[in-house]
Amino acid sequence: MPAEKAIISGLSGRYATALFALARESASLEALARDRAHLTAFFGEQPGLLSLAASPLLTRNQQGAVVETLATRLDLSALMKKFLGVLTRNRRLSILLAVLRDLSALEADHKGEVTADVRVARALTKTQMTALEAQLKSIAGRDVAINASVDESLIGGLVVRIGSRMIDSSIATKLDSLERAMKGI
Missing domain, CATH: 1.10.520.20 (N-terminal domain of the delta subunit of the F1F0-ATP synthase)
Structure with a gap:
């Protein structure tokens, strides 16, 4: 990116x-x-x-x-x-x-970082946050400042937004996709 x-x-x-x-x-x-x-x-x-x-x-x-x-x-x-x-x-x-x-x-921009807005179903542990930061750094190609927030409606997984790019791996979205597929939409 x-x-x-x-x-x-x-x-x-x-x-x-x-x-x-x-x-x-x-x-x-x-x-x-x-x-x-x-x-x-x-x-x-x-x-x-x-x-x-x-x-x-x-x-x-x-x-x-x-x-x-x-x-x-x-x-x-x-x-x-x-x-x-x-x-x-x-x-x-x-x-x-x-x-x-x-x-x-x-x-973040002044420090040469990119900001990632992350919504998770449950609060991340320090280990999970470090792993997520490393993964996002490899995707973004530079240091990442994470703004994490808890959104229980996701059920599980997370939603990441970096600039205009969004990665949605939440269970709620996957269930919604399955529901649409089953309805034939």
Whole structure:
């Protein structure tokens, strides 16, 4: 597979690209990566909190207070605090997870890696993750940063997306294919 550049588009892509450029100019890419990881992990553990914070029922001041408390609790960098303030003022907190995903792709591209979004039926062990990373590296031809998420609807197996390429070896897809074949579709 030839080396692919990260394709970042849409509103979240514009915000992510601007934030990444600011971090690069101020030589704070490491702090940005740390902040992104903290926010991604936090909202992964507390998925409803972002919806609550982004609620249109809250005033900008209330949203700002929630964001400020969160930023202090997670010990985020000044750049990320300012960025979250901009999202809050522009009423764009709802796209924060998409911005974080796009930032991850930009960081990987900057390091010469490719990002692989992997959905699995059950969480992977460290050994499985290492083996998957090695296999994906051989397919992509360069280092791979894996964004893994659990999706129990897959039943078993995994779905990998690297750039525009998708590899679906989930049991759910195989069962769906069998069902279509049996129906004669």
